[in-house]
Amino acid sequence: MGRKAEFDDKPKKGPGRKARKQGAPVFRKQSFAPQEEEDKKLSHRQKQRVVKREQKKVVQKAKIQEKRAKGQQKQLAQRQKKYNSDSEPEDEVEPQEASSDEEVPQLVPAGKLQKASATKGFTDENDDWLKPKKQQKLKKLPQPEPDSEEELEEDSDADLEAESGQEDDSDAESAEDVDDDEQEIEEDSDEDDAKVGKLADLSDDDDEANSDDDFDISGDEGAQEGSGSDDDEDDDEDDDDDDKLPIERANKKLKKREAKEAQEAEEEMQMTVDHQDVFQLPTEEEEAEKEITLQDVQQRIKDVTLVLSDFKKYRQADRSRSEYIDRLRQDLCLYYSYNDFLMEKLMDMFPLSELMEYLESSEVARPLTIRTNTLKIRRRQLAGALINRGVNLDPLGKWTKEGLVIFNSQVPLGATPEYLGGYYMIQGASSMLPVMALAPQENERILDMCSAPGGKGSHIAAAMKNSGVLFANDSNRDRIKAVVANFHRLGVVNSVVSCEDGTKFRKIMTGFDRILLDAPCTGTGVVSKDPSVKTTKSDVDVQRCYNLQRKLLLTAIDCVDAKSSTGGIIVYSTCSVLPEENEWVIDYALKKRNVKLVPTGLDFGVEGFTKFRQHRFHPSLNLTKRYYPHTHNMDGFYVAKLKKFSNTIPITKEQQEEDEKQLDEPIEGETTTEAAEAKEAAEDAEENADAEKAPRKLLGKRAGKPSLTDIDLDLKKKKLEANKKKYVAKVFEKPVKVAKTPKPEQPQETNGKPKAQKNEKPQEATGAPTGQKKEKRLEKNGTPKAQKKEKPLEKNGLPKAQKKQEFKAAQANGKGKPSKPDAGKKFPSQSNGKASPGKQSPAAPKPEAKRFQPKDKKAKVNQQTAKPAASAKANAKLAKAPRIDADDVPVLEGKPIKRQNNLKQKSKQIGQLKKSKTGANPNPRGGKGKKFKK
Numbered sequence: 012m013g014r015k016a017e018f019d020d021k022p023k024k025g026p027g028r029k030a031r032k033q034g035a036p037v038f039r040k041q042s043f044a045p046q047e048e049e050d051k052k053l054s055h056r057q058k059q060r061v062v063k064r065e066q067k068k069v070v071q072k073a074k075i076q077e078k079r080a081k082g083q084q085k086q087l088a089q090r091q092k093k094y095n096s097d098s099e100p101e102d103e104v105e106p107q108e109a110s111s112d113e114e115v116p117q118l119v120p121a122g123k124l125q126k127a128s129a130t131k132g133f134t135d136e137n138d139d140w141l142k143p144k145k146q147q148k149l150k151k152l153p154q155p156e157p158d159s160e161e162e163l164e165e166d167s168d169a170d171l172e173a174e175s176g177q178e179d180d181s182d183a184e185s186a187e188d189v190d191d192d193e194q195e196i197e198e199d200s201d202e203d204d205a206k207v208g209k210l211a212d213l214s215d216d217d218d219e220a221n222s223d224d225d226f227d228i229s230g231d232e233g234a235q236e237g238s239g240s241d242d243d244e245d246d247d248e249d250d251d252d253d254d255k256l257p258i259e260r261a262n263k264k265l266k267k268r269e270a271k272e273a274q275e276a277e278e279e280m281q282m283t284v285d286h287q288d289v290f291q292l293p294t295e296e297e298e299a300e301k302e303i304t305l306q307d308v309q310q311r312i313k314d315v316t317l318v319l320s321d322f323k324k325y326r327q328a329d330r331s332r333s334e335y336i337d338r339l340r341q342d343l344c345l346y347y348s349y350n351d352f353l354m355e356k357l358m359d360m361f362p363l364s365e366l367m368e369y370l371e372s373s374e375v376a377r378p379l380t381i382r383t384n385t386l387k388i389r390r391r392q393l394a395g396a397l398i399n400r401g402v403n404l405d406p407l408g409k410w411t412k413e414g415l416v417i418f419n420s421q422v423p424l425g426a427t428p429e430y431l432g433g434y435y436m437i438q439g440a441s442s443m444l445p446v447m448a449l450a451p452q453e454n455e456r457i458l459d460m461c462s463a464p465g466g467k468g469s470h471i472a473a474a475m476k477n478s479g480v481l482f483a484n485d486s487n488r489d490r491i492k493a494v495v496a497n498f499h500r501l502g503v504v505n506s507v508v509s510c511e512d513g514t515k516f517r518k519i520m521t522g523f524d525r526i527l528l529d530a531p532c533t534g535t536g537v538v539s540k541d542p543s544v545k546t547t548k549s550d551v552d553v554q555r556c557y558n559l560q561r562k563l564l565l566t567a568i569d570c571v572d573a574k575s576s577t578g579g580i581i582v583y584s585t586c587s588v589l590p591e592e593n594e595w596v597i598d599y600a601l602k603k604r605n606v607k608l609v610p611t612g613l614d615f616g617v618e619g620f621t622k623f624r625q626h627r628f629h630p631s632l633n634l635t636k637r638y639y640p641h642t643h644n645m646d647g648f649y650v651a652k653l654k655k656f657s658n659t660i661p662i663t664k665e666q667q668e669e670d671e672k673q674l675d676e677p678i679e680g681e682t683t684t685e686a687a688e689a690k691e692a693a694e695d696a697e698e699n700a701d702a703e704k705a706p707r708k709l710l711g712k713r714a715g716k717p718s719l720t721d722i723d724l725d726l727k728k729k730k731l732e733a734n735k736k737k738y739v740a741k742v743f744e745k746p747v748k749v750a751k752t753p754k755p756e757q758p759q760e761t762n763g764k765p766k767a768q769k770n771e772k773p774q775e776a777t778g779a780p781t782g783q784k785k786e787k788r789l790e791k792n793g794t795p796k797a798q799k800k801e802k803p804l805e806k807n808g809l810p811k812a813q814k815k816q817e818f819k820a821a822q823a824n825g826k827g828k829p830s831k832p833d834a835g836k837k838f839p840s841q842s843n844g845k846a847s848p849g850k851q852s853p854a855a856p857k858p859e860a861k862r863f864q865p866k867d868k869k870a871k872v873n874q875q876t877a878k879p880a881a882s883a884k885a886n887a888k889l890a891k892a893p894r895i896d897a898d899d900v901p902v903l904e905g906k907p908i909k910r911q912n913n914l915k916q917k918s919k920q921i922g923q924l925k926k927s928k929t930g931a932n933p934n935p936r937g938g939k940g941k942k943f944k945k
């Protein structure tokens with residue numbers, strides 16, 4: 012549109028046709044150049060009005076001259092007087108001068124006006140006087156609106172000249188004066204354009220609004236009207252009113268009034284709104300009555316937040332701050348699905364506005380990130396390869412040379428050839444930080460104390476360039492498999508993988524250059540990954556983690572060599588944001604060991620707390636780093652770097668022991684998974700015991716309590732439990748059957764027993780109480796074979812032998828062949844414990860067998876299945892099957908047997924009874940049997 016203005020005098024290079032035809036438009040530099048701010052503000056019309064006004068002045072001046080020439084001073088004085096009566100009097104100036112001042116009150120600086128008015132003594136306030144001249148002027152002025160100031164000036168000059176030309180004859184001198192004055196005024200008006208513009212805006216705009224162009228009132232006008240002072244407005248009115256009809260003036264006044272009223276109304280409304288907006292905390296009844304939606308909750312969160320932001324202003328007089336905070340916490344729990352405990356913790360940590368940000372960002376998943384395995388590939392190459400597969404990615408940030416952030420991918424990132432080839436590890440951005448802080452060096456000995464699944468461990472190995480030795484440890488046997496798998500995939504070859512309790516590591520190995528302790532924690536920083544954290548964590552969980560973390564950290568410190576030439580460094584990290592698991596743990600270690608905090612080397616992250624609520628930590632804790640989802644767009648994380656400066660421990664051994672004891676103390680109200688499992692097991696055992704018959708119950712009560720504590724211990728090794736049960740069943744099956752032998756048969760039994768049976772019994776007797784160690788020892792001695800031989804005998808031979816014995820006993824007592832029901836009864840009597848002790852064998856291994864029977868369902872089944880079997884064949888068949896299974900039970904480990912060892916007393920009793928009755932060595936294979944002999 013239009014031609015392009017040129018403001019510089021640069022000659023155009025090679026002007027084109029257009030340029031030749033039509034020169035560039037030339038504007039007065041003045042009009043665009045930012046010389047005067049005020050000038051910029053003048054619109055085109057305003058400028059026109061200024062020119063008009065100047066023209067007016069000129070006309071007025073000419074009139075004055077004319078009047079002077081005609082000697083109409085008297086009339087002028089009268090007019091002046093009249094004007095003065097309408098306008099504000101100005102005492103300081105002579106009447107004539109005053110009137111001239113009023114003529115252009117604000118348009119020209121006072122001094123100059125005085126000068127001008129002193130010369131002319133003129134006012135345009137007199138309509139009578141002015142009107143014909145106006146008409147005259149209007150006639151003289153060109154009808155179309157002038158395009159520019161220049162034109163207007165020219166026009167006005169021309170008019171002036173014409174007028175002055177008419178007047179030249181009469182008063183040449185005065186004409187010269189006028190010319191001079193004109194010049195002055197012109198200059199002044201040029202100089203003071205800005206001032207004129209500023210003040211005239213109000214009046215002129217009004218003028219324009221009322222007179223020109225359909226009452227166009229722009230917002231600016233209104234604003235200017237509003238912003239102008241009353242005086243200014245009045246003055247402007249005075250100016251403008253000259254040109255206006257009464258109706259226009261009335262209109263203007265009306266508008267003014269309306270604007271004022273609108274402003275007042277707005278203020279009033281604001282006050283009312285402020286007053287009404289005070290949020291009313293709902294009462295309990297209200298809450299109970301009203302069905303609340305999520306939107307209501309959201310609104311209430313906003314309201315309460317507002318109240319808490321200016322409590323004095325918005326609070327209800329009868330409500331305390333804590334009531335609002337409680338309400339807010341409950342609503343936040345409801346809205347974001349947190350439990351009260353965690354929400355309270357978070358509210359303690361963050362100011363309200365930050366808390367909202369934290370909660371919001373915790374609802375959103377963090378960006379997917381991967382770490383280049385620099386043992387195999389460079390990041391650029393990896394990025395190229397993945398891009399070719401349709402992965403949209405970018406470098407993670409300047410702080411890492413290995414990280415890549417994945418925006419989207421056409422392929423699953425856990426299944427690309429690059430992943431399977433070990434070129435990268437899928438890892439959260441925050442997980443890279445602890446290893447960066449650890450700064451592993453080549454050829455060092457580094458321990459990753461809690462390593463599974465090996466993300467950070469493999470990062471350490473990469474930093475070590477597969478040199479030195481990396482010890483990757485984790486106490487979780489299942490998870491450690493992931494470490495091995497990942498290390499294989501990623502090509503880590505400098506590592507030793509172990510599965511030990513980290514707290515015991517000082518007894519396994521020490522003297523490490525560096526240790527990473529990425530401690531087990533509540534995971535409150537990874538809520539977006541695992542939302543269950545929001546509802547499942549309690550103070551007991553935090554306490555438990557806190558204890559374990561402290562123990563692990565002290566161990567880690569003890570395992571590091573302070574004299575390491577390259578290191579002596581411990582990095583502690585968690586994916587929890589709670590100070591209890593972070594600053595408190597570090598603060599504890601600072602007190603208990605010769606370590607100090609050093610900068611992590613991570614140039615971003617929030618400083619760790621040096622105080623939290625009423626707690627005060629070591630000031631150096633500000634060297635630790637915190638990471639939040641809302642500030643760093645990564646999982647909540649904590650990193651602390653410690654330097655060990657002495658291998659001595661600054662506390663006494665007694666203190667150490669006391670500390671350890673304290674850390675091992677059970678937590679009040681603890682309902683850990685282990686404890687819960689133990690409880691469940693105890694309940695199961697009790698239920699089983701209840702299911703047993705009375706004597707068993709008794710036995711269960713007698714032996715049950717100690718065995719329950721044993722169960723507690725055993726449950727810590729979950730996998731062994733199943734085996735243990737099987738084993739227990741197997742070991743104690745024989746005594747059960749031995750116990751079945753009726754009293755009178757015993758002498759016969761002892762005398763007429765087959766060899767095999769003789770061998771069995773001592774084995775059973777000894778095997779039952781001695782437990783696993785014994786079993787192992789037996790195995791070593793070649794006993795398992797014998798056992799295996801025995802067992803079929805037990806299974807197949809025992810019922811037969813029993814029958815024979817029964818039969819013999821019956822014959823000896825003259826009772827004849829025992830009836831089938833009798834034989835049948837014996838088994839139930841055993842299982843039910845109803846058989847009288849008198850009828851049982853004196854060896855009485857029965858109670859012992861009963862004691863363990865509840866724990867062994869299989870044994871029960873065996874007995875029960877054997878019970879209804881009428882014939883020996885059937886019995887043998889039924890007994891056979893499960894026994895074969897029992898033989899296949901793997902060799903037992905320490906725990907189950909240990910538990911049985913607790914029952915030494917009973918086994919001793921059994922052995923002694925047998926010994927006394929049979930006179931045979933209960934354990935001909937030595938070992939405990941020998942002890943029994945003694």
Ligand SMILES: C[S@@+](CC[C@H](N)C(=O)[O-])C[C@H]1O[C@@H](n2cnc3c(N)ncnc32)[C@H](O)[C@@H]1O
Nearest residue numbers: 461462463464465466467486487512513529531
């Ligand atoms: C946060 S994870 C470690 C993650 C690992 N550093 C990584 O980057 O892949 C914590 C680990 O500590 C292990 N852990 C828990 N208690 C332990 C203990 N007493 N000794 C050693 N490891 C333990 C857990 O099995 C779990 O794998």
